[in-house]
Amino acid sequence: MSAILHTGLIDGPFSHPFFVNALITGTAIALACGLVGYFLVLRAQVFTSDALSHVAFTGALAALAFGIDLRIGLFTLTIAIALLMGAVGRRGQADDVVIGSIFAWVLGLGVFFLTLYTTSRSTGNGAAGVNVLFGSIFGISTADAQLATIIAAAVCLLLVLIARPLLFATLDAAVAAARGVPVRFLGFAFLVLVAAASAEATQAVGALLLLGLLATPAGTAQRLTARPYLALSLSAVIAVIDVWIGLGLSYAVPVLPPSFAILAVSTAGFAIVLAIPAVRSRLPDRSRLTVS
């Protein structure tokens, strides 16, 4: 096993363009997801991103069915539905039942487009649905990798720019509003960033598995530290490490699909952190959030 890992990781992977592309894209996407995911967990909007991940499936399949670029459908539909969810809910947060009803129907629509695509287009392949659902990071081309990196960088930059007011608005919306922070606008802006990150992650780990990149590293980071900015950066770092180990693992053991390997690593990390509350209790008490 160690021999396989050695030859597999040191000599092999970087000579393949597909692996290098996957690594670059995966890193960029993980950074964006880690940062966005931290606020997602803090704001208790995990269910919203769950719904957006299903919407991403429909967006991609609709684009395929109409024969346009997959990413156009992906980004347009996720951002549109994110804004819709913000609009129907109070303070930019929608009700669970409304979210559930909308995304179940949108997903049903996705199945319709999937059938339309596989039966009517001569170029259609039956694996398209599975690829969108479960990701195909090893199939990303160099041009796709560049575009995905640029978009991920933009998401990261925007999030860092609004991080401070967003944190304030998340922790105490009433006081933030009184101090002149545009709480509602920030809620919408954040939802748009979540949608963009979801659309990005769909290309890497697939629509169904992107919660593993959005919620899991953030949950892990929040267990490790209660200091907001430290947890925010930790969440991004953990996401990147998860993707790196996952990709390496999938390369070394070809039977493991890359998206499964990435999720297995992130889940294992979360499980370890959850299992050691005893260790944490011996550390100095940092259970109170401090905004410095």
Place this chain on the structure above:
Amino acid sequence: MWLADGATGPTWNVIADIQQLWSFPFMVNAFRAGTIIAVASAVMGWFMVLRRQTFAGHTLALVGFPGAAGATLIGVSATYGYFAFCVGAALVIAAIPRAGEGSYGHESAVTGTVQAFALACGFLFIALYKGFLNGVNALLFGTFLGITDTEVVVLLVVTVVVLVVLAVIGRPLLFVSIDPVVAEARGIPVRLVSTAFLILLGAAVAEASQITGTLLVFALLVMPAAAAQTLTARPVVSLALTVVIAVLVTWAGLSAAYYSVYPIGFFVSTLAFAVYLVAQLARGADRLRSGRARRVTAS
């Protein structure tokens, strides 16, 4: 691309259409299973919407996917895989201690991780079981083909058990759902009732998954209940209404799917969403009218 020889498009002669539908044993089984499933998931979904446990229900449904994929991998009927994994996941969710109010974010991160990992495991099983590509879509988005007589009996037995248990815990469950603090003060075992409910929900979700697929269970679990609870606030009436909506949506979905190439999940979710939308609009119009009436009487 019709499903069976001799099948043609729908005509305006509804009786003849139904006769033709039911001339195939697999369609008869599909209608039997669909009706059983619709009743079970409507009743459980009604309580789920009342208790606002939609995220938990969604997670249970997604956990069913690796169950079904794993069952197919080792060569057992997917029905057993659904039940084993959904009920198992219900036990796990019930076992996680409910912490204080502030930890909701952590809890949802745990739930999100569980469901993403479960789906990833399902994907692994599929990757291990090569040449299963059409089966994936059936597991995720539903199918009504190939339901055997044995499976109909299993579904019926499970539904009867679920409904009987629910009838026993129904009153305390309603009490707990509406006011847990008072219920606990009155000596109702809140935790036990909640755990029992989650297990029943797991069974109902496992049933619904077989018609609508893992990803679209909300079409039968949430939408009929949400529509009925929008229309009326009286518990018994809205519960009955939920069952009626779910059964009608399932029957219409089955018939539509029979005559087209599109999967049943699309029809069931679209019809259910249409009912939900109409209910919302009706309430909106009603509110507008009563609001105007109130303003008129006030002035």
